[in-house]
Amino acid sequence: MQKKNPKIISLTEAVGMIQDGDMLTFSGFTIWRRPMAFIYELVRQRRKDLHLVEVNGGTHTDILAGAGAIKIWESCWAGHELYGKLAGNVSRKAQAGELLVEDYSHVHMVCRLAAGAMGLPYMPTYASMGTDILNPEYDVLGKAGLRDGSHAKIPRQKYRMAQSDFYGPTELIHIPAARPDWCIAHVQYVGEEGTIRVMGQKYSDEEAFKAADKVIVLAESVVPEAMLRQEPERNLIPPYMVDYIVELPWGAHPTGVYGNYEVDGNFIRDFYSRTRTQEGFDAWAEEWIFGVKDHVGYLEKLGIDRLETLRANPGLKYSTKVVRGKR
Amino acid sequence: MQKKNPKIISLTEAVGMIQDGDMLTFSGFTIWRRPMAFIYELVRQRRKDLHLVEVNGGTHTDILAGAGAIKIWESCWAGHELYGKLAGNVSRKAQAGELLVEDYSHVHMVCRLAAGAMGLPYMPTYASMGTDILNPEYDVLGKAGLRDGSHAKIPRQKYRMAQSDFYGPTELIHIPAARPDWCIAHVQYVGEEGTIRVMGQKYSDEEAFKAADKVIVLAESVVPEAMLRQEPERNLIPPYMVDYIVELPWGAHPTGVYGNYEVDGNFIRDFYSRTRTQEGFDAWAEEWIFGVKDHVGYLEKLGIDRLETLRANPGLKYSTKVVRGKR
Amino acid sequence: MMEKQYCQPNEYKTIDLLAVAAAREVNNGDVVFAGTGLPMLAIMLAQNTIAPKAVCIYEAGTIDGRPIHLPTSVGDARCAYQASVSSGLFDVFNQLQRGEVDLAFLGGAEIDKYGNVNTTAIGGYMPQPKIRLTGSGGNPDINALARRTVFIMVQEKRRFKERVDYITSPGWRIPKWPFGEMVHKKEVYGDMFRGGPTAVITNMAVFRFDEEGVMYLDTVHPGFTVDDVKNNVDFDLNVSRCRGTTEPPTRQELEILYQQIDPEGIFLS
């Protein structure tokens, strides 16, 4: 689709483009390679009524939930892995009926974004049939009256049963596409013109990027385009699929970035334990979001020693300096 | 699926496992990275009644057609690019009614293999609607009585119309999966344990590999597994999806291999011009297939100078020594 | 900017004019699908002249390559040189379906007045054709789902037909299956309708399509007459909208084509 090359802008400007009510998806997986600086700034700019459609959630989701920024969350999982066994803020808001949670499975969510990425209205799959995920009584957006076709981003059905007899009779399901307004991603490398390279696991980034109407990328490094183009088979996304670039080292902290830095487990554990109540969340946000001026302020508060401990060993792609266990 | 690591075997042994009537698909694209040595040996071993299901055809298809080895060809295109404007043998056999040609489009064929790779009975698509590809009167396998469900690899319908109203009413088609008995591939690198890395364009290799029941890989080089595993994000296929490996430098000649060698345009042009008749094909095959003992004999007949001229420049990934144009 | 210096008819070859006319169909910033041969010359010429921001996708899986040696096929290693992404067909065709492609250059053996194109078979299809051609490739997929397509063809009466022998690639009026009634493309594609053939460029003329999707004569190449064109079309061609003569190549365009894009003489021999 005819586009200009992506613009390199500031984080404040990037977040400024998100409207209340927009549908968002993200790069990464649970507590890995999440666009955390963007999440903090969304809270700082007090964005609300967001509609998240993501393959899975993590610390970023829980922060947005705690801040009351999410209205609808369509996904399959939220937690902090080893550092908090569930997403306390998501749970609290869901239990209070302040957050609409539409449950799918991992495969369903990947299918939703893959279908969006492929320009299809749905993907077929056999995954997670015979579960309450498909219970018609548990169609949360349907029961909330949001499946009447008046919401451009909400499908009229949560899913559909389907049959095929190409190779004998079989029954499967169709999972509706998702086409988020925005994909907000954090990656290792973006070329000056916008080519994106992701190292290590790609999670469901390709589907997230390609499903979205517009893409904002935070990059550990903006590098010469020609360097990435020397090995084009290693790149994931061409410039015309990227709208805005923000160069932001450590922008995924406290989540981890393959080859760059480790998950900051202590940070997440502290977040989890302090934010089980709304008061706790508010105090935490006061300290770590509103209490710092910007991303640099946040990094200064973390301190150089903490960051250097998290920095990945260039051979192993993860840190060898972090104390992880108890022996 | 529980499997042993792939075995490294000889080309003769590898071809010996293919049965008359088997369904085959291949790596590559038109005249690039085709498993040509395997094709020659199929002809040498006089395999017949093959059922080809491939995203597109090329010189390899035309050789098999000329040798009378193909019974059914499901694809969308066959030719020799710049070196022969159509696949003369495919055309001759098709015109004589000696070859069943089931026409799909490029997207349809990719969908067929992608669905097979994903374990789905079909993929939805909007591609090539409103064409004679979908004309029910032109359902060649159907008209030949092969869609009665008694052929495990032939779907009961060529395609199906489908509707969706997830996001307003829309009409599309379902293209049936293909699950070939074999994928025969040629790649640059295979690790000793079977990990596969493809450099440059991957064409539709991933779908071809993953759709097939069994995989035979010809490799320019079998390399230390640890070398490939140093950068796992660059690899395409894990060992448990590979059954047999044949190390065979120049095994794709006269087709080209990114980073290794150029398409041998003169060779293909000569093939094309000499094989427009069956007699011509037979004479050509006598010279280049039956007249050489094996792959080494074939390379010796080509000669070192010819091969070295085709060898790729390591910086550019293609040869700078081949005379390509007329100025 | 240098003043345009137009060439005289004896100063260029037909293929030069075809490449130049095709290049002029590219808008700056277009994402363009191009096939082997003339389409490659056209997109590269456009990128070197009026559309420096145009992006070229080759269907074998390279995106925005910047070849320093002209590729001889879309699968050529040269297509990947300084490409943004080298992936495969599934990726680029999914992008096409998603709506990323603005323009495509395509070819064909036969075309009809609605822009339906045949690259599959001449002289019947079942039980077997008189002449089997290469087949569809990605032609119908791209023609179906790109916003605009431009066909580059040879002008012969037998190729410009009332009705093609086999509709490989969908024009503006196409069969709606299962019954095959001919309808406007919109009725088949519904919400996925994005456009269709916008120009046919031959060795004699440029054709376009009217509001009903019927082909009409737009411009005639220097050295040919409207009657020449009519005599090489097998259906009743609308010539009433003819705008005159096709703009010939400029010296600058030829220099770029011959010196920069195809100095080896692969297509421009």
Add this chain to the structure above:
Amino acid sequence: MMEKQYCQPNEYKTIDLLAVAAAREVNNGDVVFAGTGLPMLAIMLAQNTIAPKAVCIYEAGTIDGRPIHLPTSVGDARCAYQASVSSGLFDVFNQLQRGEVDLAFLGGAEIDKYGNVNTTAIGGYMPQPKIRLTGSGGNPDINALARRTVFIMVQEKRRFKERVDYITSPGWRIPKWPFGEMVHKKEVYGDMFRGGPTAVITNMAVFRFDEEGVMYLDTVHPGFTVDDVKNNVDFDLNVSRCRGTTEPPTRQELEILYQQIDPEGIFLS
């Protein structure tokens, strides 16, 4: 081969036994999906003992990694160390659907006698649950499409229920939608039926499933009685097929777990 030296109950922790019992479910050559924590210990122990050819897939997208430092999540960079392929979820889940996965280790908050598992919500679901859990993740996808699954859980009466509050992951008898009648898994999955839960390993016992897909007691861990187990199950548990005591860990297994796999004490603190 060294003679097995079994540990006494006071020589190992519960988590050690869980890891060892789970590892013993792996057949050599199995393609195994594993999640964070105990499943990682189990698959690595198996690879170091009875199943050196087992291949591990982590759902975040690494295939056959050979970590030299224990990953703390399936998205961890350590999972990719010397992996065969590092791709993403779409790839590995498509492989799962295609039938590449033999075995998976899964967990859950609640399980019922048919092996249905809940990881979503406790105490109702609509309009909102009393307790919202993490949600499904890939648990139901993997449980649906792998040949065999093994659940590792905490043994508590409130977790082993006649009927779970929400069926996140499909056991042997599951609702067939749109009406929700409970049927055998075969009736829902048809030709795609490949198997289901084959074992549940808890801190007290190992359970398996009979021909009807009903859970029964297979072995009781050293130090526990059949009654202990019955008292911690909220449905009428079949104990008639109990084979006796669970094989305890060997010294060799513990050495591998503590010295090779988790020397840092991440899970084995």
